[in-house]
Amino acid sequence: MNLNNSVFDAKRGHRLRTKIEGRVVYLFVGICAFITLVVTFAIIWNLVQQSIGFFTQVSIIEFFTEKRWSPILIPKSFGIAPLVAGTFLVTVISSFVAVPIGLAVAIFSAEYAPDTVRKILRPILEVLAGIPTVVYGYFALTFVTPLLKIIFPEMIIFNALSAGLVMGIMIIPFVSSLTEDALIAVPNSLRQASYALGATRFETSIKVVVPAALSGIVAAFVLGLSRAIGETMLVTIAAGATPKLTFNPIESIQTMTAYIVQLALGEAANGSIEYQSIYAVAILLFVMTFSMNTLGHWIVKRWRNVY
Amino acid sequence: MSIDFKLNQNNLSRRKFIGIIFLAFCLLGVLVAMMGLISLLIQVILQGYEWVTPNLIFNYPSRHPEQAGLWAALIGTLYMMGLTALITVPTGVGAAIYLEEYAPKNWITSFIEINTSNLAGVPSIVYGLLGLSIFVYFLKLERSILAGSLTMSLLILPVLILASREAIKAVPRAHREAAFALGGDKWQVVKMAVLPNAFPGILTGVILALSRAIGEAAPMVAITALVYITFIPVTPMDRFTVMPIQIFNWVSRPQDDFRGLAAGGIIVLLILLLSMNSVAVILRNKFQKRSEE
Numbered sequence: 001m002n003l004n005n006s007v008f009d010a011k012r013g014h015r016l017r018t019k020i021e022g023r024v025v026y027l028f029v030g031i032c033a034f035i036t037l038v039v040t041f042a043i044i045w046n047l048v049q050q051s052i053g054f055f056t057q058v059s060i061i062e063f064f065t066e067k068r069w070s071p072i073l074i075p076k077s078f079g080i081a082p083l084v085a086g087t088f089l090v091t092v093i094s095s096f097v098a099v100p101i102g103l104a105v106a107i108f109s110a111e112y113a114p115d116t117v118r119k120i121l122r123p124i125l126e127v128l129a130g131i132p133t134v135v136y137g138y139f140a141l142t143f144v145t146p147l148l149k150i151i152f153p154e155m156i157i158f159n160a161l162s163a164g165l166v167m168g169i170m171i172i173p174f175v176s177s178l179t180e181d182a183l184i185a186v187p188n189s190l191r192q193a194s195y196a197l198g199a200t201r202f203e204t205s206i207k208v209v210v211p212a213a214l215s216g217i218v219a220a221f222v223l224g225l226s227r228a229i230g231e232t233m234l235v236t237i238a239a240g241a242t243p244k245l246t247f248n249p250i251e252s253i254q255t256m257t258a259y260i261v262q263l264a265l266g267e268a269a270n271g272s273i274e275y276q277s278i279y280a281v282a283i284l285l286f287v288m289t290f291s292m293n294t295l296g297h298w299i300v301k302r303w304r305n306v307y
Numbered sequence: 308m309s310i311d312f313k314l315n316q317n318n319l320s321r322r323k324f325i326g327i328i329f330l331a332f333c334l335l336g337v338l339v340a341m342m343g344l345i346s347l348l349i350q351v352i353l354q355g356y357e358w359v360t361p362n363l364i365f366n367y368p369s370r371h372p373e374q375a376g377l378w379a380a381l382i383g384t385l386y387m388m389g390l391t392a393l394i395t396v397p398t399g400v401g402a403a404i405y406l407e408e409y410a411p412k413n414w415i416t417s418f419i420e421i422n423t424s425n426l427a428g429v430p431s432i433v434y435g436l437l438g439l440s441i442f443v444y445f446l447k448l449e450r451s452i453l454a455g456s457l458t459m460s461l462l463i464l465p466v467l468i469l470a471s472r473e474a475i476k477a478v479p480r481a482h483r484e485a486a487f488a489l490g491g492d493k494w495q496v497v498k499m500a501v502l503p504n505a506f507p508g509i510l511t512g513v514i515l516a517l518s519r520a521i522g523e524a525a526p527m528v529a530i531t532a533l534v535y536i537t538f539i540p541v542t543p544m545d546r547f548t549v550m551p552i553q554i555f556n557w558v559s560r561p562q563d564d565f566r567g568l569a570a571g572g573i574i575v576l577l578i579l580l581l582s583m584n585s586v587a588v589i590l591r592n593k594f595q596k597r598s599e600e
Contacts, residue, residue: 173340
C-alpha cells in the first residue's frame with residue numbers, strides 16, 4: 001500500500017514536472033516569436049525618433065525638393081535627390097544584369113538542364129550568393145573598373161557603372177533561385193498539354209510556363225531590386241562618395257547607404273545635424289525597401305493560391 | 308496539300324531554330340554568371356596569394372603593409388560569432404518552434420510570419436543604426452563586442468527562423484501522431500519526435516546564418532566606427548574589429564600594397580566561410596543517413 005502510494009506520488013510528481021516544463025517552454029518560444037515584432041517596432045521607433053530632430057531643422061519639403069546634398073560643407077544643404085538618384089542609377093544598372101541573366105539561369109535550370117547539370121549549377125550559385133559584399137567591392141574596384149577604363153578612358157576610378165554591374169552579378173543567384181522556385185511550382189500537366197498541342201520546348205517555356213509563373217517571377221525581381229537598393233559595402237567601396245544628381249553611369253556618385261556608412265565611419269558627434277541626417281536617409285531607405293519587400297511577398301502569396 | 312505541308316515544315320524548322328537561339332541565350336546567361344564567379348576568384352587569388360603569410364594571420368594592423376595582419380580581426384570575428392550563436396540559436400529556434408507547432412491560426416500569427424520575411428529583407432545598415440542607438444548609446448554597452456554581437460543577432464534572427472521553420476515543417480506528420488499516440492504532451496512530442504528529426508536542417512540553417520554574419524561589414528561599421536585595434540578582445544565589453552571591416556579598411560587605401568593585403572585577407576575570409584559551409588554539408592549528410600536507417 002505504502003509502496004503503491006509512493007509510486008503514485010512519483011508518477012504524479014513526474015506529470016507535474018512535465019506539465020510545468022511544457023508551460024515554461026510554451027512561454028519561452030512564444031516570447032521568442034514575439035521578439036521579431038519587437039525588433040520591427042524598435043527599428044521604426046528608432047528611425048522616427050532620431051529623424052524627428054533632423055526634420056525640425058530641415059523641412060520635409062526642402063528634404064525632397066532641394067537638389068543638393070551637402071551635410072558637412074558650408075553652405076549646408078539637405079536635398080535627398082542626389083542620393084536617391086545615385087541609388088536609383090546603381091539599381092537600374094544592376095537590374096540590366098541580374099534580371100535577364102537571373103531569368104536565363106532559372107529557365108535553363110528548371111526547364112532544360114538535366115539533373116546532373118542542375119546539381120553542379122546549384123552549389124556554384126550558392127557560393128556566389130555566400131560571398132561577402134566587401135569582396136564584391138574589391139572585385140569591382142580592382143578588376144571591373146580597370147577593365148571598363150579600356151572602353152571609357154575618361155572614366156573616374158569610383159563610378160556607378162562598375163558598382164552596378166558587379167551588384168548585378170551579386171544578385172543573380174538571389175533572383176534566379178526565387179524565379180526557379182516559381183517555375184518549378186508550375187504543374188507538369190501544363191507542360192504536357194502544351195507539348196501535346198505540338199509546341200516546342202522553347203514555346204512551352206516562354207508561352208506557357210513563364211506566364212503561369214509570372215507573379216512569382218515578378219516577385220523575384222522586386223525582391224532582388226530591393227536588395228540592390230539596400231546593399232551597402234559594394235557601393236561604398238566602388239561607387240564613390242560624391243553625391244551628384246546625375247544619370248551618367250561613368251561618374252562618381254553616392255548612394256543612400258554609402259552616405260550612412262561614410263558618416264558612421266567618421267564618428268559624427270551624437271546629436272549633431274549630420275548625425276541625425278543619417279537617420280533621415282535611413283528612414284527613406286527603410287520605407288523604400290520595406291514596401292518593395294511587402295509587395296514582393298504579397299505577390300508570392302497571391303500566386304501560391306492559384307494552384 | 309503538299310504546299311501546305313511544306314509550309315508547315317518550314318515553319319517548324321524556324322520554330323526549332325528560335326528555340327536553339329533561346330537555349331544559346333540561356334547558356335550564355337549561365338556562362339556569364341559562372342565567369343563572374345571564376346574571374347572574381349582568380350583576381351583575388353592572383354592579387355592576394357603572396358600576402359597570405361604568418362604575418363597576415365598573427366600580426367596586428369600596421370601602417371606598413373608587409374607587417375600588417377588580421378589577428379585582432381580574426382579573433383574578433385570568432386569571438387563575435389560565438390556570442391552571436393549563443394544569443395540567436397535559442398531565440399531563433401524557439402520562435403520557429405512556436406510558429407510551426409504552437410501558434411494558433413489567427414491574424415497575429417500571420418502578421419508575425421509576414422513580418423519575419425520582411426525583417427529578412429531590411430538592409431543590414433539599418434540594423435547597424437538600430438544597434439548604434441539601442442545597444443551602444445541607450446543601453447550604454449559602448450562600442451563593445453557584446454553590442455556588436457547583439458546587433459548581429461538581430462540581423463540573422465529572421466534568416467535563422469525561416470530556415471528552422473523549413474526544417475521543422477519537413478518532419479512528417481506521422482512522427483508527431485505516433486508520439487501523441489504514446490501519450491506525449493505537446494512539448495514532449497516536439498522535444499522527442501520533431502526536434503531530433505529537424506536537427507540537421509536546423510544545424511544547416513544555423514551555419515548558413517552565421518556565415519552570413521561573418522561576411523557582414525555594414526552594420527559592424529556603424530557599431531565599431533573603424534578604429535585601429537591593436538589588442539585582442541578579452542571581456543565582452545572590449546572594443547573589437549572584424550575581418551570584413553579590416554579588409555574594407557585596406558581596400559579603401561590608395562596604395563597597391565594594401566590592395567594586395569586586402570586580397571590576402573579576402574582569401575583567409577573565404578577559406579573560413581568555405582570550411583564552415585562544407586562542415587554544414589558534411590553534418591547534413593551524416594545526420595540524414597542516420598535518420599533514414
